[in-house]
Amino acid sequence: MRIGLFKGWVSTAALAAVIIGAGPALAQQQAPMLDDLVASGDLPPLEERLPSNPLVVEPVESIGTYGGTWRSALRGGLDNAWIARTVAYDGLVRYNREWDEIIPNLAESWEISEDSRTYTFKLREGLKWNNGTPFTSEDIAFAVELFSEPGYGVGSFIKSEQNPVSVEVIDDTTFSLVFEKPNGVILDELAGVGGLTLVSLSKDYCSQFYPKYNESAAEEAQAAGFQTWELWMEDRCGWATETIRWANPELPFMNAWMIEEPLTGTATRATFVRNPYYWKVDTEGNQLPYIDRLTMRVSDSVEEITLMALNGEIDFQDRHIATVINQPIFFDGQEQGDYRLGANIPSSMNTLILQFNLNHVDEKRRELFANKDFRIGVSHLLDREEIIDVVFTGQGEPFQAAPRPESPYYDEEMAKQYTEFDPDAAAAAFEAAGLVRNGEFYTFADGTPLNITIDMISTFRTEWVDMMELLQLQLGAGGLDIELNNIDRTLYYEKRPAGDFDAQIWQGDGGLDVVQEPRYYMPSGDESVWAYRWAQWYQGARPEIAEEPADWAREQMELMRTLQSEGDAAKRDELMKQILAIAKENFPVIGVSLPGNGYYIAKNNLRNVAEPMLHAYLFPTPGPYDPFQWYFAQE
Structure with a gap:
């Protein structure tokens, strides 16, 4: 055996x-x-x-x-x-x-x-x-x-x-x-x-609440104050x-x-x-x-x-x-x-991941956020060293959404791309994305104001308040009009299916558990907020909002399905590296810094x-x- x-x-x-x-x-x-x-x-x-x-x-x-x-x-x-x-x-x-x-x-x-x-x-x-x-x-x-x-x-x-x-x-x-x-x-x-x-x-205990094994389960559930046997089962x-x-x-x-x-x-x-x-x-x-x-x-x-x-x-x-x-x-x-x-030693690979909504219900914003040049521009406006020094007392280093250095999937180029604080490179990227600088802030090409709202939950990570206030100042200095929206966690999640949000933030899961937690590398599930509707298409869930992904994301999904059915560990590793290479090329989300040890x-x-x-x-x-x-x- x-x-x-x-x-x-x-x-x-x-x-x-x-x-x-x-x-x-x-x-x-x-x-x-x-x-x-x-x-x-x-x-x-x-x-x-x-x-x-x-x-x-x-x-x-x-x-x-x-x-x-x-x-x-x-x-x-x-x-x-x-x-x-x-x-x-x-x-x-x-x-x-x-x-x-x-x-x-x-x-x-x-x-x-x-x-x-x-x-x-x-x-x-x-x-x-x-x-x-x-x-x-x-x-x-x-x-x-x-x-x-x-x-x-x-x-x-x-x-x-x-x-x-x-x-x-x-x-x-x-x-x-x-x-x-x-x-x-x-x-x-x-x-x-x-x-x-x-x-x-335990079948011995729980079967008493299940109609298949207790024909009186539905009646007993109502007698116990529950409308259905499922609710009674949930309670017990x-x-x-x-x-x-x-x-x-x-x-x-x-x-x-x-x-x-x-x-x-x-x-x-x-x-x-x-x-x-x-x-x-x-x-x-x-x-x-x-x-x-x-x-x-x-x-x-x-x-x-x-x-x-x-x-x-x-x-x-x-x-x-x-x-x-x-x-x-x-x-x-x-x-x-x-x-x-x-x-x-944290498994997370980032202190904060900024996720622009590539599936925005507003066509103009969808087109902008899905433009890689726009995301590159945002990344170059972040002075990550300032954030690390002010918020984390110098602990950590600039880092994108990428496997941690301890991971066998670590790719230094992926981890470090677009992390330089470079306002000139940002301006060039925004111009390539079709934005126009009108006075203090950028607008869409037709002159429509571009105001970006970023949702956050300050109670989840106390350091996010300081990080986001710095990020707001840094992006504002580079011409992006940013509003911070500190909301309740329930509303935070409820906004995702509707698709009517600009961006959300979260911690950088998937630094060591790369295969098990690929949410920032591909649209893998509900936590892939940056492409929530693509993820529904991949999961076969919520067909009423699911959208067919871009070609590169579909390729990732096909690779992941092959990986999940592969019994050979070495072949799974190779497939994951291909998924990561596509993520590296398309740069779907923006990271800030590699966490120091907890x-x-x-x-x-x-x-x-x-x-x-x-x-x-x-x-x-x-x-x-x-x-x-x-x-x-x-x-």
């Missing part, structure tokens, strides 16, 4: 010896908080709770000790991404800590057919949900079945109309994902943050919306910690407690996790969360508070707060925390660094 990895192949035997240990550890010990439950008979003994071959995890530094509460904070009741990154990273497979291989997790092994259509997984024998019911192949089949329902869920690859998937259950621990067409990238999806979808629904097995998934303590989980106090719209905190059926052990056979509980303060105030960290009331966090502005404050407060700063805050007694950490959402930091093996040193 061969097991597919992120890069290349490795035998099952070698993987077992190198990655997860040669077999189950001899000794088996549990957290003291579970002893009384076992003694009373309320909980089975450890050997009955663990699978026959638990995943053996090598600690980052040392074998840990049990106990303690990990304190962190959420920014409001919708801040579920922090939970996904800390609690929920446990899919069929996972990335290793170096982000260069896909390794076993709930699945101990897998086989891939020669045509890359069939992926057969072998689950660990004896896995159990946190309520003690078996986790089997039927749970996988149930998740795919339910997420395929028209009215339920998002389901990522499960709902793909371009390449539908089905499940063949072979036995309790063996099943196959069978795709209609070859799928060369499914393991990356399963190893990323979206991989939790497939292992999120909340994977259809981000806001519900952490709100039901009865929902079974396979993660190291399970819901204790749910995250609801009115919650002031959410808490999680250890899962007594967690299926991982350390190299001495101690059941993980080491830490007993997680508590997350829910606050709408970033200032409050920052103050908590300065006061030593947060044990580990980076989200929301680890900003450039806060870094000097946190650095000076380390001794008083009894914490340390560790390095995060940081996290960790209490001094928190151990087994890796440094540095690669930091990304698709590589949901700190999840791949195994927070379940973190522990508090006893003093």
Whole structure:
């Protein structure tokens, strides 16, 4: 048998010896908080709770000790991404800590057919949900079945109309994902943050809300106060919306910690407690996790969360508070707060991406924004060194939307093109784009004023306010009349389908996760704001607004479809390089600067925390660094 990895192949035997240990550890010990439950008979003994071959995890530094509460904070009741990154990273497979291989997790092994259509997984024998019911192949089949329902869920690859998937259950621990067409990238999806979808629904629990298995589900839903069974299912097995998934303590989980106090719209905190059926052990056979509980303060105030960290009331966090502005404050407060700063290497490749709307509903603006010369002119008007010095205290360097220097796809020419501050080159480019300088500002060729509005969300990145004010001044000095439109995030997203906006900004995703996050290199999805309607055409979604792309974008899309069906990693790399070469030539979006390293805050007694950490959402930091093996040193 061969097991597919992120890069290349490795035998099952070698993987077992190198990655997860040669077999189950001899000794088996549990957290003291579970002893009384076992003694009373309320909980089975450890050997009955663990699978026959638990995943053996090598600690980052040392074998840990049990106990303690990990304190962190959420920014409001919708801040579920922090939970996904800390609690929920446990899919069929996972990335290793170096982000260069896909390794076993709930699945101990897998086989891939020669045509890359069939992926057969072998689950660990004896896995159990946190309520003690078996986790089997039927749970996988149930998740795919339910997420395929028209009215339920998002389901990522499960709902793909371009390449539908089905499940063949072979036995309790063996099943196959069978795709209609070859799928060369499914393991990356399963190893990323979206991989939790497939292992999120217990058939034993969730089938009671599903009419196929409970003929009274519709009536029971109405009796419970829900108009449809789908709404009832969302409330109880909340994977259809981000806001519900952490709100039901009865929902079974396979993660190291399970819901204790749910995250609801009115919650002031959410808490999680250890899962007594967690299926991982350390190299001495101690059941993980080491830490007993997680508590997350829910606050709408970033200032409050920052103050908590300065006061030593947060044990580990980076989200929301680890900003450039806060870094000097946190650095000076380390001794008083009894914490340390560790390095995060961001996956993002840019501090800000400026996206002009190439699909604008106004024909005149569409023609201008789609003109490469116009975008070149804008780029040459940006004094990136000034922005870096003023906003980022000199950290970073001028950079376009391009893979990071650490990426195997790095292209220095692509990263640096048009980054020179050159007003004369900008003027020449604007003239080539058909603009006319009339007094202080440029106009269209017919004399119509050109006023450009750039949408932004200041609350998402505090440094964006300073960056955009400088950008407005710099572009204004070069003859572009710019208005900044600071709006709510909901409206920000709602404007995209209508197409009636000039430009929006966002951070530069896709610096390391180039293949998985190509939004700025090609119109790949809804986050490709610069060509939203082309992206709908590519996805086969929203036909009422979808538009056929320009030839170069269509070529990229064809290459990406070929890449996604290619089973050979080297060929996928070559195809991605071709996509990037087309992006380099057509220059669809404008970048500002390469981010400097970020940081996290960790209490001094928190151990087994890796440094540095690669930091990304698709590589949901700190999840791949195994927070379940973190522990508090006893003093």
